Amino acid sequence: MSVVRSAVTGVGSYLPEQVVTNDDLAKFVDTTDQWIVERTGIRQRHRAREDQPTSDLATEAARRALADAGRTAADVDMIIVATTTPDMTFPATAAIVQRKLGAPVCIAFDVQAVCSGFVYALSIADGFVARGQARCALVIGAEEMTRLMDWSDRTTCVLFGDGAGAVVVEPREGQGTSADQGILGFALRADGTKTDLLYVDGGPSTSGTVGHLRMLGNQVFRHAVVNIAEAITAACAASGITVPEVDWFVPHQANQRIIKGVGDRLGLDENKVITTVADHANTSAASIPLALDTAIRDGRIQKGDLVLLEAMGGGLTWGACAFRL
Structure with a gap:
């Protein structure tokens, strides 16, 4: 069917x-x-x-x-x-x-x-x-x-x-299998008890200002590696795939140490990991599509490849998605 x-x-x-x-x-x-x-x-x-x-x-x-x-x-x-x-x-x-x-x-x-x-x-x-x-x-x-x-x-x-x-x-x-072109599965998460780890100290209904970004970097790093790995595992399960089957891992480009930490925890081949953080830094919600476009343009990611995305941000929010290009 x-x-x-x-x-x-x-x-x-x-x-x-x-x-x-x-x-x-x-x-x-x-x-x-x-x-x-x-x-x-x-x-x-x-x-x-x-x-x-x-x-x-x-x-x-x-x-x-x-x-x-x-x-x-x-x-x-x-x-x-x-x-x-x-x-x-x-x-x-x-x-x-x-x-x-x-x-x-x-x-x-x-x-x-x-x-x-x-x-x-x-x-x-x-x-x-x-x-x-x-x-x-x-x-x-x-x-x-x-x-x-x-x-x-x-x-x-x-x-x-x-x-x-x-x-x-x-x-x-x-055909409803993991061989299909398209989005296969997601895992989305949020934990509002961790808002003090990464936030902007302003807003229309509080200070009436835009505010500045504030972060407790060490704690964000600790939560990122553990939580992202769990979401990736869940997204793969929802997609009917396993991590070793993934052709390319396109993570949120926050920090090279976080990217490596997640990859090591999941046993990902570092040659499958797309990184653009050196050239773009952390562009928040833009970082995944920027990295994805970079890897498609340079010929690494091809039609039919199985791609895994992940991100973590203020909220804390985090999530992962698997799709076949």
Whole structure:
């Protein structure tokens, strides 16, 4: 019996032109390139212009994903933007992207799960597309995390960058097995008792300000390795696959040590792990689609490959997804 799955049919990304190296940061922050690389693996990050809002990054990534899928804005009937740095409190950045793309009247909204936002958004699109409520969905992760930095705090400001990545999700028929093209399974989690580990100290109904990012890095690291590994195992079980079957692991690009820790815990072959953290830093909800696009463009990830995604962010939120390209 055939089943309808939602499949990733196009991928695109966009990075702002300005590159900020570790040596650039060392000019005004008490840090060094060696200190940052040893602790995080990060060597540089991109930074948006002052007149370049998140929607601009999202729109360009979306255009590239649509072109990759052989679609145009006229085909789009759903837009989900995962972001923690929206253009405005409202309307949703997705609605602004809709206007900038010239897409027709459609479903458009944002998802806020911080670094896990792309995985959460992809799960929502999966529900709409696989059930026939959308036929050409754009799922976008777009962030300008540099807007949230306290540039006097060297433990956080060196970690983040700006960027956007997008995928087109469309229905595809399959046989209901793990050999099908499309999204196979998810595991999504949240633990609101851990909000003090990673948060922004501002908001409309509290301080009336945007605020700055605050993090207890050691505790986030400890929770990340254990929780992400559990979610990956659960997502694989829901997908009818095992970790060794995975062709490529595309993790959230938070920190090279976290990526290695998760890989070691699960026994993942390091040659199967896609890492872009050195060049992009942590771009929150944008990091997975950015890394995915990078690996597709350079020829590593091919059609038919089994891909595993994972992320963890403030909330704490975390999750994993398996799909066959």
